[in-house]
Amino acid sequence: MIQFTNVFKRYESGHEALQNVTFTLHEGEMAFLTGHSGAGKSTLLKLIMRMEVATRGHVTIDSLNLNNLARRHIPYLRRKIGVVFQDHQLLFDRSVYDNVALPLVIEGMNPQDIGKRVRAALDKVGLLSKEKLNPIMLSGGEQQRVGIARAVVNKPPILLADEPTGNLDPQLSAEIMQLFRQFNAVGVTVLIASHDLDLISRMGLRMMELSQGSLKQDGAYA
Numbered sequence: 001m002i003q004f005t006n007v008f009k010r011y012e013s014g015h016e017a018l019q020n021v022t023f024t025l026h027e028g029e030m031a032f033l034t035g036h037s038g039a040g041k042s043t044l045l046k047l048i049m050r051m052e053v054a055t056r057g058h059v060t061i062d063s064l065n066l067n068n069l070a071r072r073h074i075p076y077l078r079r080k081i082g083v084v085f086q087d088h089q090l091l092f093d094r095s096v097y098d099n100v101a102l103p104l105v106i107e108g109m110n111p112q113d114i115g116k117r118v119r120a121a122l123d124k125v126g127l128l129s130k131e132k133l134n135p136i137m138l139s140g141g142e143q144q145r146v147g148i149a150r151a152v153v154n155k156p157p158i159l160l161a162d163e164p165t166g167n168l169d170p171q172l173s174a175e176i177m178q179l180f181r182q183f184n185a186v187g188v189t190v191l192i193a194s195h196d197l198d199l200i201s202r203m204g205l206r207m208m209e210l211s212q213g214s215l216k217q218d219g220a221y222a
């Protein structure tokens with residue numbers, strides 16, 4: 001599903017953010033990506049989303065080779081991928097409902113189907129009763145759930161998260177991770193970049209560790 005083969009990424013500044021990274025994340029797998037600040041985690045996620053392009057090597061997502069993906073096919077790739085950010089990037093002047101509906105509105109889905117999808121997504125993250133509120137009225141953990149609902153509302157087969165629990169306390173972080181597990185349990189491939197080794201160790205899942213742009217470790221958390 002996600003395949004990196006000898007991937008290098010050098011930014012225009014000359015900085016080599018990824019060096020010879022090779023791994024496969026199979027369909028339905030869930031894994032963590034960890035490493036020090038600046039190790040290359042966000043760069044790796046950006047390559048999967050095709051926000052950046054590999055300088056050398058190949059990135060393949062679901063049999064699409066991203067190195068020579070035509071610009072017009074990028075929206076098709078992005079529809080396959082839900083993304084959750086640390087700062088959740090919500091619109092605070094719109095309701096929870098409108099925030100979650102946004103990707104479907106952009107896709108041009110009809111309002112009735114949007115309603116069904118948005119409520120199903122809010123139900124999964126336990127926020128059905130808060131659809132009319134503005135996110136500013138919600139707690140940090142609830143805001144992150146809105147971000148997750150928005151990421152999964154168009155049912156993408158892949159879910160990426162960049163430090164999704166960075167601002168949350170341990171209890172809320174554990175709850176957010178359980179949500180990711182639930183999506184994984186129904187077949188979604190999940191990759192989470194996180195610094196939180198404590199949380200990662202408790203999940204007992206595959207962990208890929210980047211160090212200075214290289215994959216230093218890949219396997220069960222030791």
Ligand SMILES: Nc1ncnc2c1ncn2[C@@H]1O[C@H](COP(=O)(O)OP(=O)(O)OP(=O)(O)O)[C@@H](O)[C@H]1O
Pocket residue numbers: 011012013015016017035036037038039040041042043044
């Ligand atoms: N657009 C860019 N241009 C030049 N250098 C960049 C760019 N984006 C990232 N870098 C550099 O590449 C390296 C890897 O950055 P990246 O954001 O991938 O690391 P990270 O592991 O996600 O770090 P953090 O945990 O702090 O978010 C860093 O040294 C960073 O300064």
